[in-house]
Amino acid sequence: MKIILSKEIGFCFGVKNSVSIATKVLKENKKSVYMLGPIIHNPQVMENFKKEGVRIVDRVEEIPEKSTVITRAHGVSYSILHQALEKNLSIVDTTCPYVKKVQKIAEYLNKNNYFVVIFGDKMHPEIVSLLDIINNNALVVDKVTEIKKIKYQKKIGFISQTTKNIYNFEKLSSKLLDKTEELRIFNTICKATVERQKSVIKLARQVDIIVVIGGRKSANTSRLVEICRQQGVKTYHIETKDQMKYKWFHPEDNVGITSGASTPDWVINEVINKLKEWYN
Ligand code: SF4
Incomplete structure (x- = not known):
């Protein structure tokens, strides 16, 4: 058996940054460290943080005053940050710079009266906080059929969740041309995601089977699985060996x-x- 690794594998820059900030905070203060939801979508890493003493909660209300709260790599809404400040929490914001950039672009489009369309997964934390930041003034779409339902708009601003499929973003962008006089497209899919998706396509041409390793809730992992299957390669998604x-x-x-x-x-x-134990 020949095992070939994708050129882009392991932690991306944003996750590395988030995990290393959280690890440092924990070293300094083990007692009252909270996370507002898992900071990254990997159950094994989150389990390790829990063993180190981190408590993971869903709402600011669950965090005692003056504790430390670490936010997700994929963003936090301004209203949650505000609640945390009001409670005198010490906030460690680990939002990836690519996610911050999407938030700024969404705010710009919203302020300038664009009809904002976001290519994203409605329930993903990145989209939930993005919508909160622009007061829900956006339509989240995932499929061409949803684009078809959009009424004609004077101007449309189109952005994407950082971890979506770049090829589907291109497809949806072209469908929006019919819906407006002015279309502004910002390619907000992050560089790490695009490189990973491109390198998995190259990998798919060289192999019989692909094993994609990653959390079931990880959006970028799901995209890799989707892309591998689109290439016609037998693909398995696993979290652990x-x-x-x-x-x-x-x-x-x-x-x-x-x-x-x-x-x-x-x-x-x-x-x-x-794999080596089994086949070499
Ligand atoms: S936006 Fe990209 S670089 Fe940032 S954490 Fe997500 S996948 Fe990683």
Whole structure:
């Protein structure tokens, strides 16, 4: 069996940054550190943080006064930051700069009376906080059929969640041309996501099977799975080595390995080692 790794694998820059800030905060103060939701979508990393003493909550109300709160890599709304400040919490904002950039662009479009259309997953924390920042003045779409329902607008601003599929963003952008006099498109899919998606397409051409490693709730991991399947390669999505099945593979297979942006190296190495144990 030949194992080929995707050129882009492991933590992206934003996740690395978020995890390293949180680790540093924990070293300094173990007692009252909270996270408002998981800071990244990887259950193994979050489990480690919990073992280190972090408490993960859904609402600011659940955090005692004067505690430290660490926010997600994929953003936090201004209203939540405001609530945290009112409660005298010490805020450690780990929002990725790419996510901050989308927030600024959305605010600009909203202020300048564009009908804002966001290519995104309605329930993803990045989109939830983005909508909150612009007072819900946007339409979130995921499919061409949703674009077809948009009424004619004087001007439309189109942006994307940072982790969406770049090829689908292009498709949806062209469909918006019919809907307005003026269309402003900001490609807000982050560089790390685009590079990962491009490198997985190259990988798909070289292998029989691809194993995508990453959290079930990780949007960028789901995109990789979607892209691999669009390439016609047999694709399996796992979170850990224990979910991998011996019967999926043959000894002569070329197996591609890729991962979501929030998957740590040690989880990837465990998968590779298990494959080597089975087939080498
Ligand atoms: S996937 Fe992109 S936007 Fe998300 S944390 Fe990583 S670099 Fe930032």
